[in-house]
Amino acid sequence: MFVLAEEINEELSDIKLEYENLRSQLCKLENLLCKENGGEFGLSTRLQLQASKLFNTDQFSDVQVILKGGNHIKAHKMILAASGDDWGVEQFDHVDMLDLTDLRYDVGYALMKWVYTDDFGGYSVQLDDNFFIEMMQAAKVCKLKALHIRCQKALSTMVNNETCERFLKLSEEFDAKILKENCEKLLGKKTVINLPRMESQFERQVTKDTEQI
């Protein structure tokens, strides 16, 4: 009887140890999961919401972005710097104004929208090839790598028999490797469907956003 109790006790100790290990593992995983995939309350969601909320607001604003026509956007260097810390100016950290008046107004505005929201302002701009070409040029000048790639991906969906040659030329001018690859892929095919220049499915529409500034 005594031996049995001792055996049971030993087994209990083992189980307790195993249980403790499992719980410790659970705690570690819980922490990892919270970090990697924070969902509604994760850091990336919190920061994205914050950036989107701060677009063109006074709160924490420390730099003005001037657009064509003299319109300006109240901006935040920290958010701008998340996309690029050069912006085509010397000493980005110390400027209090960024001049984007070389860009078409809708392109400059959409560029700022992209910086704050990863989107170009929805239906407020016509997302056609000309838009993305101008945007790619802006991305090159301001040294915004993520935007440069984004524009190439968008243009790559518009490569056809008619646009191909022009896009290929542009891809060399703007050092756009992804676009170049996609143009060359089309050129490599024997049969090419001949289509007119792609018309965007988006209608130009003045949004509240545009009216605000």
Place this chain on the structure above:
Amino acid sequence: MFVLAEEINEELSDIKLEYENLRSQLCKLENLLCKENGGEFGLSTRLQLQASKLFNTDQFSDVQVILKGGNHIKAHKMILAASGDDWGVEQFDHVDMLDLTDLRYDVGYALMKWVYTDDFGGYSVQLDDNFFIEMMQAAKVCKLKALHIRCQKALSTMVNNETCERFLKLSEEFDAKILKENCEKLLGKKTVINLPRMESQFERQVTKDTEQI
């Protein structure tokens, strides 16, 4: 022969239209995908990297956080505000100093690390129940909802026969519903494994991070 050519022509028109629709759809999806799942170059990744890079640096810093013992951290209101825009002070937007000297030093430091990285500084702190209880208290005082939830989830993995009653009491004190639910779940069970207070698997270790400030 003429009729055949006409038929083929009609078919070609149909195919062209279909092709155009597909391409338009592709362009839309490409844009959506870039926005929703930007990967390496998406906004959320860009912002997270930026926040992590800015922890305790002068760049763009506009507020000092004072920790117990007089140590301070160079902070950024915009990043702090992503986790909460109250921080237990009046007019958070206009303060240039946040006093966290009421918190244990390691708790205050880990809190700041969490704000910038969604993590508590890895092995620099002992992630045991006392740590998460103090952190939950801090989250309540500073009104940091995401941190409050995070601490409850961590503590929920540590609920056992010995901690249960204490955690349940704390959960009421700190309005911690998730923790409360988990304690009540355990109390509802008939068999409860009796274990000593959980010892953390993390060793206390002074990291470079801590030495820097």
